[in-house]
Amino acid sequence: MNHWIIAPVVLPAVLAPFIIMVIRFHLDLQRIFSIAGTGLLVVISLVLMGQASGGTIEVYELGDWPAPFGIVLVLDRLSALMCLLTAVLAFFVLLYAVGSGWDTRGWHFHALFQFQLMGVMGAFLTGDAFNLFVFFEVLLIASYGLMIHSGGPVRLRAGLQYVIYNLLGSTLFLFALGTLYAVTGTLNMADLAVRVAELPPDQSALLRVGAVLLLLVFCIKAAVLPLHFWLPAAYANAPAPVAALFAIMTKVGAYSILRMYTLVFGPNLTVTEGLISTWLLPAAVITLAVGCIGVLGARRVGRLAAFGAIGSMGTLLIAISVFTAAGSGAALYYLVHSTLATAMLFLVADMVIERRGNDHIACDMRMPQNGLVAAFFFAAAIAMAGMPPLSGFLGKLLVLDATRDAPGWSWIWATILFTSLVMIVGLARAGSLLFWKPFDPSLRETRSDEPEDGDEDAGVVEDAIDTTPQPVAALPFVATGGLLAGLIALTVLAGPAMDYANATAQQLYVPQGYIGAVLGEGSE
């Protein structure tokens, strides 16, 4: 048995209690162990990707119990890709958290961060639906702690909202799992796929209820439109590195949709035929539209990035919800891109907030390092909107190409193209207000709380800097630059990346391979 598969779960699971119990009062050691652990996670994920890229599906039986009875972890191309993406994202986000000093503004940042990684990795690797629920809970519990890291009334209230919304989502998840178990008598995903395929269509009403309930749960996680209400307040008020890490959390929902509705409720299954994409496709289109309009209307930098995240989820889910191999391949490419782009936008937003002392998109004092931050914002905005030099353009092009044969393709194309324009306008408006018109002298009279000691600009700028601690000034730029480098690599190496994405998608649409690997050959 290949023990590498469980390493991405075990490593953070061991590291987090170690950080809490042994080195809780040593911030430097915490930083070293946390960064080293996350770096190791990148290496492990690369090894796993190397193992999975050949197309074999490897199974890890926990406690050596055979598949339908024990819990299994399954490594296929999709899981390996998601693990690698998580590890790379986490590594740069952690660098940013250390560099910007966010981890000093509350307790246990690094331990919670590692627990969060454990949950995300577990969710990507597990082959059992109930175990998926458990890992969802692990990542959610850690995210509750991270969300309210460093406190403050607005953040705590946003955190409370986020916790309550997700607890409701968890309840719904349990209802869905109970329904599926009542119908099929199993919760192992491969076994579910076999049992669901055998179910006579006239007894499938309860199964369809379960399938739709499960879709609702994943849509909550993925912030699909009628269920997206938790996201803007939560992401905009979360600490910036946490919000950047949360870019992978919405992708957990997208991953789960892709996994469950290709493996268990596949597109060829008669009992749920068309059920999923009928609902998911319009919802995704509306999600994209609302996300981009939100970007245009945002008055705070955090909300701008949050609505950008919603918009990118819309594009991603449009590609997923056509449920073809080409669509899912485009979706996977766009998923990698949008995770990095969203995280980068959140980090740049935090740079702006740190330097200006507030998060309003309005004329304000000129901030230090204006040009450098503006350049990063420009790159992040280009990536987010899907403009040519970066991978967002290729991703959107692939999504457009994949939806060419879908029903109502004209609506999809119109929405994607028009909302891209809306998002460009929104980001350009925000960028020009933040960076090009950065100094409005009339503001100083209205601001009663600003000390008016210095008449010249330099004195005011000094005050703006003083409000924020900046322990290692270069590291945030290194971290954000790392994400940008990831985007550039994704653009330059678009060919190999697309080959991998297409191979992954083809593997997903032949679920017999997965089922055979989990339940033993010949059982499909």
Added chain:
Amino acid sequence: MMTVELLFSSAVGVLTAAGIYLVLQLRTFPVILGLSFLSYAVNVFLFASGRLVVNQPPILTKYAESYTDPLPQALVLTAIVISFGMTAVVVMIALSAWLSARDDRVDMENEDPPPDDDEDGETGSEAPS
């Protein structure tokens, strides 16, 4: 047998309805109570998902002619533990939110004023921090 099923299903229904009603009150205390009701409802529901069997052991032995499905009981146990921990977490967060903001509303209508105070430059009396 029929009465047990009726009791079970109506219990799930009543608990869920009460939970949703309380969650919609949008104040932390009723919401937490509502979440607890919902978690009871889902626990009972999960328990029933292995079918209701009365007076049977959860293990298949050579003496027992029938058995009750043990897996939902294990699932319920997991769900109880998680929801118990979650309730503790949400109580703590609600408490600290109330202590810091002195407001127990769950929705954030009045706590997130749009920053047009600054854009208009007229109502600069209380600048949002």
